[in-house]
Structures are given as C-alpha cells and as structure tokens.
Amino acid sequence: MKRTLLLFLFACLCAGQAAAEPGTKKRIPLPYDYGNVVINNYSEKNGLAPVEFGHWLHRSKFTCRLCHVDLAFAMKAGSTGIKASDNANGYYCGACHNGQTTFGAAKLFPACSKTNGSGDRKRCERCHSVGKNVKREYDFASFTAKFPKERLGNGISWEKAEIEGTVKPVDYLEGISIKRKPLAVQKDFDLHAQAGGMPDIIFSHQKHTAWNGCELCHPDIFIGVKKGTTKYSMVDIYEGKYCGVCHSTVAFPMLDCQRCHAKPLGVAQTL
Amino acid sequence: MKTRAIIVLLFICAGAAQAWDRVPPEEYGRVIIRNHSESAGLAPVVFDHWVHRSRFTCRLCHIDIGFAMNGGATDITATTNRQGYYCGACHNGKRTCGGRKIFSACTEVAPGTDTAACERCHSFGRKTARDRDFFAFAEKLPKAASGNKIDWEEAEAKGFIRPVDFLEGLSMARTSLNAQNDFTVQVKASWIGEVIFSHKKHAVWNGCEVCHPEIFASAKKGSTQYTMFEIADGQYCGVCHDKVAFPIPSCRRCHIKPVTP
Numbered sequence: 001m002k003r004t005l006l007l008f009l010f011a012c013l014c015a016g017q018a019a020a021e022p023g024t025k026k027r028i029p030l031p032y033d034y035g036n037v038v039i040n041n042y043s044e045k046n047g048l049a050p051v052e053f054g055h056w057l058h059r060s061k062f063t064c065r066l067c068h069v070d071l072a073f074a075m076k077a078g079s080t081g082i083k084a085s086d087n088a089n090g091y092y093c094g095a096c097h098n099g100q101t102t103f104g105a106a107k108l109f110p111a112c113s114k115t116n117g118s119g120d121r122k123r124c125e126r127c128h129s130v131g132k133n134v135k136r137e138y139d140f141a142s143f144t145a146k147f148p149k150e151r152l153g154n155g156i157s158w159e160k161a162e163i164e165g166t167v168k169p170v171d172y173l174e175g176i177s178i179k180r181k182p183l184a185v186q187k188d189f190d191l192h193a194q195a196g197g198m199p200d201i202i203f204s205h206q207k208h209t210a211w212n213g214c215e216l217c218h219p220d221i222f223i224g225v226k227k228g229t230t231k232y233s234m235v236d237i238y239e240g241k242y243c244g245v246c247h248s249t250v251a252f253p254m255l256d257c258q259r260c261h262a263k264p265l266g267v268a269q270t271l
Numbered sequence: 272m273k274t275r276a277i278i279v280l281l282f283i284c285a286g287a288a289q290a291w292d293r294v295p296p297e298e299y300g301r302v303i304i305r306n307h308s309e310s311a312g313l314a315p316v317v318f319d320h321w322v323h324r325s326r327f328t329c330r331l332c333h334i335d336i337g338f339a340m341n342g343g344a345t346d347i348t349a350t351t352n353r354q355g356y357y358c359g360a361c362h363n364g365k366r367t368c369g370g371r372k373i374f375s376a377c378t379e380v381a382p383g384t385d386t387a388a389c390e391r392c393h394s395f396g397r398k399t400a401r402d403r404d405f406f407a408f409a410e411k412l413p414k415a416a417s418g419n420k421i422d423w424e425e426a427e428a429k430g431f432i433r434p435v436d437f438l439e440g441l442s443m444a445r446t447s448l449n450a451q452n453d454f455t456v457q458v459k460a461s462w463i464g465e466v467i468f469s470h471k472k473h474a475v476w477n478g479c480e481v482c483h484p485e486i487f488a489s490a491k492k493g494s495t496q497y498t499m500f501e502i503a504d505g506q507y508c509g510v511c512h513d514k515v516a517f518p519i520p521s522c523r524r525c526h527i528k529p530v531t532p
Contacts (some may be wrong), residue, residue: 023497023506025485027345028337030356052469132517141354151335151443196493197449235494238484255480265449 028214028255031155032056032140035078035250042084043128047176050130055250057138061103063171063245067212070177071095075245085113093127095176153252162210169211186207189227190263200263221245292332293447295422297321297405300515302342308393315395321419322403326368328436329511330478335442336360340510349377358392360441379458418517424472434476450474454492464528486510 002141043050058067067073071092074080075237080092096103099110111127124201125134135173147166150157161167191201208217221242222230230242237244238254248254294301300320308315330339336357339345347356354358374391390399409500412431413422414485417464437444448486451474456466471480486507487495495507503519504508513519 023486023495023501025333025340025481025510028334028340030337030351089530151441182450197451198447206395233489233491234484235489236468238488254513257448257479257483261448264446 007200028152028253031144031153033152035059038130039078039080040130041078041081041084046084047130048124048130051127052130053127054136056140056144056156058160059169059250060143060167060213061169063169063251064211064212065133066169066171066173066177069213069215070173075249076240087112095173148267150252152256158251159207171213183214186225193261194233197265198263199258199265202262203260274404280312286425296409296418298522299419299518300324303395304343304345304347305395306343306346307348308395313389313393314391314397316474317394319405321408321421322477323404324423324434325412325497326434326477328434329476329515331434331436331438331442332397335438341505351364352377353379360438415517415521417521423516427475436478448479457496458526462530464526464530466525467527468525 033218037055038050039053040050053183068075073092082092086092087097090098093111097108097111099107099113101108109123109126124134144154144156148157148160148164149155150160158167162169171177186205188202188204188206190201193200218225224230232242234254236242237247240249243260244254252259276444278373297319302318302320303315304318305315333340337345338357347357351357352362355363361373363373363377364378366373374388376392378388380388390397409419409421413425413429414420423432427434436442451470453467453469453471456468458465483489489495497507499519501507502512505514508525509519517524
C-alpha cells in the first residue's frame with residue numbers, strides 16, 4: 001500500500017517533466033541547425049559565449065576524415081576539449097583557422113590567437129556565437145539553394161552533391177596530412193535485419209569512403225573488417241554507437257529507414 | 272494487489288476527467304502555442320488538430336515538416352514560418368489544398384495593419400470566426416464515444432477522409448515497407464484483457480518513423496517496457512493517445528483480449 005502511494009506521488013512529480021523523459025518525441029532539427037555542435041568546455045568559464053560549430057558549412061568544403069582523423073576531432077560533442085591555447089598553437093580549429101591558410105581566394109580568419117584581447121570581441125563572436133544573434137558570412141538558404149535535395153537532416157543529399165560535383169570536399173591539408181596510396185575500395189555487402197519483414201541493409205563501402213577513408217570507422221568504431229565480428233542492434237545505434245556515431249548526429253538520420261534497409265525482400269520474406 | 276489496482280484505476284479516471292469529460296469534441300486535440308506570441312504583442316495561437324488531420328497524415332507534419340509532439344516544444348517563430356519551415360511549409364500563400372490557395376502564416380506586415388490575417392491563427396481569447404465548422408464536418412463522419420467523437424480510424428478506412436502523405440519539395444518517395452503483423456502486448460494486471468496492437472492501423476497515419484526509433488527504440492517486441500503511469504504521463508502510447516488520438520479511458524479499444532480467469 002505504502003509502495004503504491006509512493007509510486008502515485010512519483011508519477012505526479014514526473015508529470016511536469018515529460019519532455020526530458022524517454023518515449024516522447026522532440027522536434028526534428030531545422031535543416032540549418034542539423035549537425036550543429038555547441039562547444040562549451042571552457043567558453044563560459046572564460047567569459048565568452050559557447051561556440052556554435054556548423055557542420056554543414058565545413059562538410060561542404062572538407063571530408064569528414066580530414067578533421068576527424070588528420071586533425072583528430074572527437075566525434076562526440078564536447079569530448080575534444082578544445083582550448084584557446086590549442087587553437088593558437090595550430091591544433092584543432094587552429095590547424096586551418098590561423099590567419100595564414102587560404103581557402104579559395106580567402107585567408108581563413110585566425111581562431112583564438114595569442115594576441116587576442118578584449119578589443120577584438122567581434123572576431124571572438126564569429127565562433128563564440130550562441131545566443132549572440134551573429135550574422136553569418138555564409139547563409140544556409142542561399143549557399144545550399146542549388147544543392148540536390150533530400151528529406152530530413154540538412155535537407156540536402158550530400159551523397160549526390162559529392163557524386164555530381166556540387167561539392168568537392170578537400171581531403172588533404174598541407175603540412176598535416178600525409179599522402180598514402182589508396183587501398184582498394186571494398187565491395188558492398190548485406191547486413192541481415194533481425195526483425196521479420198524488414199529489408200536487409202545494403203552497406204556501401206564506396207559511399208562511405210568518399211567522406212571517411214578507412215580510418216574513420218576502422219578500427220575504433222568497427223574493430224574488425226571481417227564481416228560479422230561486430231554485433232550491434234538498432235538500440236545501440238540509436239544510443240549513438242556504431243552507425244549512430246554519424247547517423248542522426250551529422251549524416252542522415254535513422255528516421256529514414258529505407259535509405260539503409262534497401263534490399264528488396266525475397267519472395268519467402270514478403271509472405 | 273487489489274488496493275493497487277484500485278489506485279491505478281482512480282489515477283486513470285483522474286486523467287479521464289481532464290482529457291475526456293472537460294474538453295468538448297471540437298476542442299479535443301487543440302494546442303495552444305504561446306512561445307513567442309505574447310511577447311510580440313499577439314494572442315497565442317490556437318491550433319486545431321482535427322482540421323489538419325482530416326486532410327494530412329500525422330507523419331507528414333511530424334516527420335517531413337518536423338513538428339515536435341508536445342505542445343510548445345517546437346518553438347516556432349514568425350521567422351521560421353517565413354523561411355518556409357513548420358507552418359510556413361504549407362501556409363506560404365502558394366501551396367493549394369482542395370483547389371484553394373493556403374493562406375500564408377506570419378507575413379511581414381507593419382504592426383497593427385493586418386490584424387485580421389494574424390488572428391486567423393493568433394486567436395486565443397478572441398472570437399475569431401473559423402473557416403471550417405467542426406460540427407458540419409463531424410456530422411458526416413463515423414462516430415466514436417470520446418475525443419473528437421469521430422472514429423478517425425473508420426473515417427479513413429471507409430474513405431470519408433483521404434489524408435495526404437506527400438508534400439512536393441519536402442517529402443521523398445520511398446518504397447513502402449511491409450506492414451508488420453498485429454501483436455499482443457502483455458498486461459500486468461489480472462483484471463483487464465491484453466492489448467492487441469495493430470501495426471496496420473497505426474502505419475496508415477504514422478508510417479514507421481513517427482514511432483520508431485524515438486518513441487519505441489527497437490522494433491523488437493519486448494525491448495521497450497512501459498506502464499500505464501508513463502502512458503498517462505504522455506510517454507509511449509500517450510505521446511498521441513489522450514492528446515490527439517482517442518483518449519486513454521477508452522480502455523477496451525486497446526485492451527481487446529478477454530480477461531482470462
């Protein structure tokens with residue numbers, strides 16, 4: 001009896017907090033917000049607004065591999081632990097944003113330079129922009145107007161954009177990347193879906209390596225390249241592991257079932 | 272055990288009083304959106320689900336357009352509407368529905384010049400005449416005991432309504448997946464029958480992706496555990512039922528199996 005009452009009281013207490021609980025549905029991020037990362041390891045402690053990093057702009061110009069392997073950014077928000085001194089010494093953001101590297105015709109603005117004083121707040125706010133209503137140099141709508149469209153995520157088919165040449169992501173950074181002979185691209189393979197009637201997945205190595213090389217996924221995320229060595233479920237993926245490291249954070253979200261579960265069902269399976 | 276069952280029942284009845292008895296059918300599923308309205312000098316928005324669900328699937332708005340499923344959680348602004356997101360995905364003055372141009376939401380007007388246009392949505396506490404009359408609409412549809420007092424399931428199945436599931440420029444055609452079989456959801460209490468869950472009835476409105484993977488992470492039976500308390504609290508089935516879909520006190524619409532002694 002006492003237990004029931006406690007349970008009842010607990011349920012009443014929880015009533016106001018439905019949004020934070022499991023089994024509810026949040027809004028789907030807007031195309032220009034999808035993949036954005038807020039970095040606040042040290043910003044607010046140092047009197048600055050947190051950094052809002054836009055994946056869409058960077059991935060339109062660089063491969064995922066370049067930043068997450070050669071520049072060594074982690075793949076979980078906040079876990080890189082970037083410091084102003086790291087940037088000023090040419091690591092992380094500072095590897096490109098050093099006031100010297102050029103991209104196209106433009107020189108990339110320096111991030112967190114050593115001489116950065118309080119008189120240069122405007123430059124700080126180019127990145128430290130959360131809640132600051134900063135006008136961006138690149139406007140999402142006009143920048144992506146001609147990109148091939150897809151549903152969900154950024155509303156862009158990044159895969160098609162790369163194949164068609166709308167974007168030509170750079171995979172090599174002078175002074176940091178080292179040229180290696182490319183390995184032969186592995187063949188596509190099927191992943192068997194456990195749920196009855198669910199089509200199997202056709203995994204394309206080629207589509208993934210265009211952005212990631214081999215080393216973004218192997219061996220950290222998928223240890224063995226021998227098929228079947230790494231076992232995982234949709235629950236693991238949904239928790240941000242395995243495919244979920246990228247899908248639902250930056251790459252297209254898991255809501256789009258048929259983009260992975262693409263193999264037509266055999267006659268026996270459709271019955 | 273018996274006392275516990277009674278308290279659970281009382282709790283459900285308390286929910287019933289809120290969700291069922293106190294809301295007239297035309298107001299069931301109504302959402303008041305007031306994130307930014309009042310600070311902008313406008314009345315909060317009154318959104319009626321019934322008008323929209325009579326014409327569009329739940330999936331179209333909650334996936335392709337991306338509305339959250341908790342009142343106020345989408346955080347719609349006039350700007351997002353003007354940019355063509357959320358309400359503005361359809362309400363842009365260009366799209367048509369049933370041969371009629373859909374009025375545009377949150378057009379940029381000098382303050383105080385076109386309040387009639389604003390008040391089509393920002394109508395909380397105002398006596399705004401609606402375009403469509405609920406009772407005239409509901410009259411022709413199959414009846415239900417609660418909620419909007421419309422049997423939406425039958426209305427769709429019999430073709431009284433044909434909710435659109437595709438929006439040009441936003442939706443992408445996908446090969447449809449096999450509808451999964453119906454299954455039984457076990458109950459803990461001895462005094463009520465087990466639930467027969469129909470994937471088919473749900474998929475008509477929701478596709479797969481309204482429910483999976485966010486609300487029910489896995490499609491594997493038994494991997495998500497939940498109770499009536501959580502449902503009454505707006506989680507799991509309660510994300511839709513008791514808000515827009517038929518209310519929770521319609522016990523026997525879900526708990527279909529006979530009680531086994």
